[in-house]
Amino acid sequence: MNLDDHNLPPESSWRNIPQAVNPRAMSKQGKRRRMGNGIRIIVAVVSLAIVGWITWKVGVLLQHGPRSSTTAASSIPIGNHLKLSSDGVLDNDIKWLSRTLDLPDDATLMSIDLKQLQDRVLSEGQVASATLVRLFPATLSVTLSERTPVARIMAESADLSSKTLLVARDGIAYSGLDYDPGLLNSLPWLDGVALVHQGSGFVPIKGMAIVSDLLIQAKLWVNTLYQTWSVVSLSKLQSDGIIKVKTKEGVLITFGTQDGFFRQLARLDTLMDTVKSGTAGRAKLHEVDLSLGQRPNSLQADVPVSLIPIEPKDGEKSATKTTVSGNSSKSSSASQGKSIAPRALTAKPTFNIHVP
Amino acid sequence: MKSKHTFIAAVEIGTSKITVFIGEYSGRELAIIGRGECPSHGIIKGSIVDFKKASDATQTALLQAQNEAGEDIDCVFLAQSGGHLEGFYNEAAVNVKSADNMISQSDIKTVCDLAKAKMLPEGRSVVHNIQRPFRVDGRLVPTSPEHLMGQRLEVGYWTVHGQKQRIADFIHVIGGGNLQVREVILSSLASGHMITTAEERQNGVLAIDIGAGTTDYVLYKDGVAHTTGVVAIGGAHLTNDLSIGLRLTTDQAEKLKLRFGRAVIQSKDKADRVWLDGNFAIGDRQFPRQTIEQITSARMWELLEVVKKKLGHAFTPETCASGVVLTGGSAKLPGLTECASKIFAVNAHLGEAPSWLADNLRDPGYQTALGLLYYSLSGKAGKASASSETRGFLGTLSRLFSNG
Numbered sequence: 001m002n003l004d005d006h007n008l009p010p011e012s013s014w015r016n017i018p019q020a021v022n023p024r025a026m027s028k029q030g031k032r033r034r035m036g037n038g039i040r041i042i043v044a045v046v047s048l049a050i051v052g053w054i055t056w057k058v059g060v061l062l063q064h065g066p067r068s069s070t071t072a073a074s075s076i077p078i079g080n081h082l083k084l085s086s087d088g089v090l091d092n093d094i095k096w097l098s099r100t101l102d103l104p105d106d107a108t109l110m111s112i113d114l115k116q117l118q119d120r121v122l123s124e125g126q127v128a129s130a131t132l133v134r135l136f137p138a139t140l141s142v143t144l145s146e147r148t149p150v151a152r153i154m155a156e157s158a159d160l161s162s163k164t165l166l167v168a169r170d171g172i173a174y175s176g177l178d179y180d181p182g183l184l185n186s187l188p189w190l191d192g193v194a195l196v197h198q199g200s201g202f203v204p205i206k207g208m209a210i211v212s213d214l215l216i217q218a219k220l221w222v223n224t225l226y227q228t229w230s231v232v233s234l235s236k237l238q239s240d241g242i243i244k245v246k247t248k249e250g251v252l253i254t255f256g257t258q259d260g261f262f263r264q265l266a267r268l269d270t271l272m273d274t275v276k277s278g279t280a281g282r283a284k285l286h287e288v289d290l291s292l293g294q295r296p297n298s299l300q301a302d303v304p305v306s307l308i309p310i311e312p313k314d315g316e317k318s319a320t321k322t323t324v325s326g327n328s329s330k331s332s333s334a335s336q337g338k339s340i341a342p343r344a345l346t347a348k349p350t351f352n353i354h355v356p
Numbered sequence: 357m358k359s360k361h362t363f364i365a366a367v368e369i370g371t372s373k374i375t376v377f378i379g380e381y382s383g384r385e386l387a388i389i390g391r392g393e394c395p396s397h398g399i400i401k402g403s404i405v406d407f408k409k410a411s412d413a414t415q416t417a418l419l420q421a422q423n424e425a426g427e428d429i430d431c432v433f434l435a436q437s438g439g440h441l442e443g444f445y446n447e448a449a450v451n452v453k454s455a456d457n458m459i460s461q462s463d464i465k466t467v468c469d470l471a472k473a474k475m476l477p478e479g480r481s482v483v484h485n486i487q488r489p490f491r492v493d494g495r496l497v498p499t500s501p502e503h504l505m506g507q508r509l510e511v512g513y514w515t516v517h518g519q520k521q522r523i524a525d526f527i528h529v530i531g532g533g534n535l536q537v538r539e540v541i542l543s544s545l546a547s548g549h550m551i552t553t554a555e556e557r558q559n560g561v562l563a564i565d566i567g568a569g570t571t572d573y574v575l576y577k578d579g580v581a582h583t584t585g586v587v588a589i590g591g592a593h594l595t596n597d598l599s600i601g602l603r604l605t606t607d608q609a610e611k612l613k614l615r616f617g618r619a620v621i622q623s624k625d626k627a628d629r630v631w632l633d634g635n636f637a638i639g640d641r642q643f644p645r646q647t648i649e650q651i652t653s654a655r656m657w658e659l660l661e662v663v664k665k666k667l668g669h670a671f672t673p674e675t676c677a678s679g680v681v682l683t684g685g686s687a688k689l690p691g692l693t694e695c696a697s698k699i700f701a702v703n704a705h706l707g708e709a710p711s712w713l714a715d716n717l718r719d720p721g722y723q724t725a726l727g728l729l730y731y732s733l734s735g736k737a738g739k740a741s742a743s744s745e746t747r748g749f750l751g752t753l754s755r756l757f758s759n760g
Contacts, residue, residue, distance in 0.1 A: 012517075014481045014540050017524045021531035025407070027415040033428075033534035 076138035078107050083139055088146025089178040090126065096177060097142055100124060109134045125174025125201050126166075149176060149183075150212045151232060153190040155202075165195075169212040171204030186227065188215065188245070192235025207237045210257055214243055217261045222269050242291045249285075256291030264290040363389075363427045365418060365535070366728030368435040368543065369526060371399050371569025371592060372685065374414050375725045376421040378429060379732060386733045388717075390425025392417040401588045402438030402570040404525040411532040418533055431538040432530050433728040435546055436483055437570045439588030440519040446474045447488075447512030459492065459501045463509055471513045481523055483540055484516040486581045498579060516542055516584055539731065544572035544584050546727030551683045551707025552576065561678035562671060562700065563707065564663060565724060566686040568592045573663050575670055583670040589659045591686030597651050602643055608632060616645055617652035619695035656689065660699045671700070679703035685721040 026034065084090070084097045101117050114132045121130040121142065129145040149166035153173055156162050166176040167190055176184065190211075196203040211232060218226040225247075233244040241257040255264050267290055275285045362381045368374065378390035394417035398406030422429060448470035452463050472485050490497040492506035501509060527537050548563035557576035565572040569590045575583040594617060599609035616630050629642040664671065679702040682692055687706055696704035709718040717726065 012476050012480070012482045014483055014518075014520075014523050014527075017481065017520065017527055019527055019531045019536060021528050021534075025411070025528070026532050026534060027411055029415050029419055030532050030534040036428075037534065 076108060077105065078103060078109060078112070078138055078140050079105070081139040083135070083141040084144070085142075086144035086146055088126070088144070088148070089180075090144055090146060093178060097121075101140075109136065109138060109140065112140070123200055124177070125168075125172050126176055128168075128170075147172060147174070149179070149187060150208070150215050151190045152184065152187045153193070153195065153205075155195050165202075167205060167208060169209055171206060171208035173202045173205065188229045189231045191231045191233040191246075192237075192244075205234070207234055210237070211243060214255055214261045218265055221262065222265050225265075225269065225272060251285050252287040254287075254289040254291045259291075363425065363430045364538075364729065364732045365421065365429045365432045366435075366725045366732065367414065367418070367432055367530065368546075368725045368728065369399060369404075369410065369414055369529065370396055370437070370567055370724075371402055371590065372396055372567070373721070374417040375722060376417045377722075377725045377729055378421045378425040378427070379729045380425075380427070381732065386729060388729065389427065390421040390423075391717075392419070392421030392424065394420065400569065401590075402567075402586070403440065403522055404529065407525065407529065410525075411529045414529050415533050418535070429535055432535050433539045433541060433732045434526060434530060434537050435543040435724050435728055436518065436523065436526065436540045437543040437567070437572055437586055438518065438522060439570065439586055440522050441483065441516060441542070441584075441586045442518070443514055443516045443584050444474075445512055445514050445583075447471055447510060448473075449508055449510040452507055452509060457505050457507055459504050459506060459509055461502055464490075464500065464502060467509050467511050468513075471511050472515070474515070476517055479520050480517045481520040482515060482517050483523070484514075484542055484545070484584075486514040486516070486584070488512040488514065488580060488582065489578050496578065514581065514583060541728055541731050542572070542574075542584055543567075543570075543724050544574040544586070545581060546731060547572070547683055547707075547724040548574040548576065548581070548681075548727070549730050550709070550723040550727040551681050552678070554579065556678035556681070559677040560675045562667070562676055562680045562702075564660075564680060564682050564684075564687075564696070566590060566659070566682065566684040566692075568685060571659055571663060571684070573667070575667060575676070577675060583667060585663070585666050587659065587662050587666065589655075589662065591684075591689070593659075594652050594655045594686070594689075597655050598648065601651050602647070604632075612643065612648055613652060613689075616648045617689055618649045618691045619653050619656040619689050620691035620698075621646065621649045621653050622691065623649055652689065653691070653695065656692065656695055657699065660696055664699055673701045676700070676702050679705065681705060681707045683707035683720045683723050687720050 021030070023031065023034070080094075080098075082094050082097055082101075084092055084094055086093075090096060100120055100123075102120070103112065103117075114134070117140075118130050118132050121127055121132075121144070126146055127144050128147045131143040133141040133143070135141050147168035147170070150169055151167045153165050153167050154162055155165050155173070163175065164184075165173040166179075166184070166187070167173050173195060190205070193205050195205070211234060215226070215229075215232070218229070228247040228249060229245050230248045231246040233246070236242045236244065237257070243255045243257065245253040245255065247253065253268060255261065268288060271288060272285070360383065364379045364381055364386075366377045366379065368376075372395070374392075374394045374396050376390075376392040377388055378392075379386045380389045394413050396410070397413045398404060398409030398411075404410045418429065448467050450463055450467045450470065452459050454460060454463075467490075468487070476482065488511065490501045491510040492501050492504055493508050495506070497504065523540065527540070530537050544563065544565055547565040552561050552563055558579040560575075560577045562573060562575050567590045569588070569592055571587040571590055573585050573587075574581050591613075595606060595609045595613050598604060598613055598617070599606050602609065602612070604612065612630075612632065623646040626644060626646055628645045630645050630648070631640055631642055633640045680696045680700050682696060682704060683706065686692075693704040693706060707720065707723065709720075709723065713726075
């Protein structure tokens with residue numbers, strides 16, 4: 001007898017008995033095998049899908065030819081296929097990018113010089129770094145990292161017209177684009193520096209890193225006072241290590257670079273509160289020098305301030321000079337406090353531009 | 357190329373035990389790589405009466421074999437036994453269509469279809485259609501009669517069928533392990549092929565597999581299975597008779613049967629008594645040896661008489677030249693061959709496992725499961741002559757067992 005000889009009538013064979021068993025009647029082994037079979041089926045289906053997808057991709061590639069990408073890239077003009085992403089205000093400003101790159105109408109991805117285009121983008125001082133990538137078949141992708149302005153400066157061009165520039169932490173001065181006017185107006189002016197031309201830009205301003213630290217910390221910790229700062233002078237920064245700040249009210253504040261800015265700002269804040277509370281009498285703060293630093297025993301030194309009398313009202317005595325030290329203040333004669341003659345800082349600074 | 361191999365489980369769900377062998381079929385040869393064995397539960401007289409217990413026991417044996425093999429089972433060849441199985445013979449004849457009387461493939465197909473076309477009663481399923489040799493104008497043709505000359509072509513089929521629900525129970529026990537039954541094979545055919553040779557089958561031989569709950573038999577003539585049958589009596593009935601007759605528990609009766617049971621009465625001394633346990637412990641009792649032998653022999657004689665009666669005219673000593681071959685767990689009963697010889701009036705002997713078989717697989721109780729693996733091999737190998745099948749199979753297993 002051979003099994004192939006069965007050839008049974010289909011309706012009467014044992015083969016017509018359904019072999020499927022209700023899962024509840026299955027043994028643990030059966031359920032385990034069932035789960036294993038299910039996993040195998042899923043893996044097989046996923047594998048087939050992956051193989052199918054790869055086959056389809058290869059088919060498409062072969063259909064269009066292996067050189068289709070480069071061929072298309074050399075024939076399709078870039079035109080408006082520009083993509084710009086930035087961490088600053090220039091994000092998605094395609095018009096600026098198009099203007100800066102100044103690509104010919106028939107420029108294609110294969111015809112452009114990326115290094116040259118990168119130089120063009122970097123010629124804009126606002127751009128700290130730029131990455132240009134070809135996205136085939138016809139898109140040029142530009143990714144920027146922008147500088148952040150910390151101050152502004154008035155420059156005088158060759159035709160004697162003045163122009164406002166922004167200064168970043170690294171001392172680069174540039175004319176900013178797309179910035180919020182409110183933000184620009186809140187930036188203090190720089191004084192006591194000379195801008196020197198270099199190519200299409202300027203030589204980086206020395207000491208801007210220190211000044212930036214001061215401005216950033218002031219904005220962070222004493223923003224109310226920072227809002228009143230009008231001019232920051234760097235004229236004594238290199239020689240004496242001091243930064244002078246002129247407020248909109250005309251108060252001259254001197255910061256030293258030897259001591260930490262945080263401590264000086266704290267002392268200034270305390271001082272201003274003291275003056276504002278009127279404990280120093282009816283006098284207007286004229287000058288504050290925070291650059292003298294600390295005593296050797298780390299105790300805080302008296303802050304030399306200079307007050308100018310306010311016109312007394314009827315029946316009131318005028319306060320002459322007041323020395324304010326630390327958290328205490330007392331009214332005294334002029335001989336009791338140090339007086340520092342205010343340096344003249346103009347409200348609107350002027351600058352000399354040296355052309356090398 | 358391990359992935360191309362098929363791992364086949366041969367499962368025999370018997371009344372006393374469940375046996376599983378796992379064979380690794382490589383396309384050319386079969387290697388037995390795992391064996392599992394578990395006491396049977398929930399099965400009485402070859403029928404499943406408690407699905408949960410039967411399923412658990414079967415899965416235990418399958419798991420044991422699978423762990424030994426270290427491979428997952430791909431498909432199952434299942435042995436089928438039980439008193440519900442019956443058989444009938446049906447034959448058909450056609451006149452050869454061709455004008456030149458040459459038998460064509462169409463004639464062969466027509467006569468085969470006619471011979472198998474007999475309807476079954478409701479609720480019955482065919483297990484096997486065993487084809488007997490063709491006859492061309494009364495001339496016996498053991499192989500295909502195609503291109504032979506003749507006017508009349510005849511063929512007959514021995515159809516084995518059983519209750520659909522009982523067969524389904526066995527299939528669902530395997531399905532409970534989320535395994536597919538590839539083939540259902542009559543137990544007697546599986547064991548018969550293991551204990552008889554092609555020459556014996558050609559000369560005529562009766563193979564009797566006496567299990568615990570059932571006795572399966574197959575009568576071979578002209579090299580093919582002529583008649584099969586199942587009697588729902590087995591070794592467990594001997595135990596039961598002893599238990600009732602001597603008022604013993606089943607375990608005690610089983611112990612006595614194995615130690616003192618005989619198929620023919622040997623003891624002449626009525627005073628000869630044997631101990632139940634023989635350890636002189638409290639509760640140990642003595643029983644007359646002759647009584648034990650009378651009980652076991654009476655039941656065994658009755659069993660073989662039933663087999664002979666069911667065979668009817670199909671069995672005659674003249675057409676069964678190779679005698680009777682006995683196997684199965686209960687075939688180890690002393691005196692059984694003598695008993696069979698007297699009843700069938702032919703030579704009888706115990707079926708011997710092939711010499712190349714490993715010692716731990718030579719037990720008569722394994723012959724059915726090993727026979728299932730034989731059928732799995734023949735099914736894969738396609739049609740082949742009986743002699744070449746045997747040679748190929750023996751060769752395959754010889755290589756297997758010679759390696760370890």
